[in-house]
Amino acid sequence: MSQSTEKIWKTLQQVPTGKVVTYGQLADLAGLPGRARLAARALRVAPKEMALPWYRVIGAGGKISIPKDNPGFARQMELLRSEEVVVNNGRLKLSEYQWQPDLADLMWRLEF
DNA sequence: CCTGTGACTCGGG
DNA sequence: CCCCGAGCCACAG
Known part of the structure; x- marks a missing residue:
């Protein structure tokens, strides 16, 4: 795999249960x-x-x-709900669930 | 090499 | 709130 792709994967592993990130935020x-x-x-x-x-x-x-129309849509909704995330019509309140990495998380990032 | 296509995003209208 | 176009970019054809 390309190194960029792996960076995305590793970063995603840092997102805690019950929190979400946007595609752009993940890339950043x-x-x-x-x-x-x-x-x-x-x-x-x-x-x-x-x-x-x-x-x-x-x-x-x-x-x-x-x-x-992709089965993944419904699956994503149920998985999020299983983590106490409220989802309505495929929407959720970012102000409440978006992950805000703390200093320790940012430090972790220096490992690659 | 060129083109079309996204599980993207932002700014306009 | 929806639709579009413009950036953006890896990848399949």
């Missing part, structure tokens, strides 16, 4: 500013065995970005 935290599309792609190609919390990644407006 991974040290890849402006690469939201890469983040989306990294999720799609991630091997299942990695068990990444892919469902904790949503669109910038607080909306689930998976097309509604």
Whole structure:
């Protein structure tokens, strides 16, 4: 895999239960500013065995970005709800659930 | 090499 | 709130 893709994966592992990040935010935290599309792609190609919390990644407006006709849409909603995240019509309140990394988390990032 | 296509985002209208 | 276009970029065809 490309190194950029791996950075996305590692960063995503840091997102705690019950919290979410947007594609753009994930890319930024991974040290890849402006690469939201890469983040989306990294999720799609991630091997299942990695068990990444892919469902904790949503669109910038607080909306689930998976097309509604894709079975993953409903799955993402139920997974989020299983973590106490309130989701309505594929929407959730970013002000309440968006992950705000603390200093320790940012330090961790220096490891790659 | 060129083109189309996104699990993206932001700014306009 | 929706739709569009423009950036953006890896990747398949």
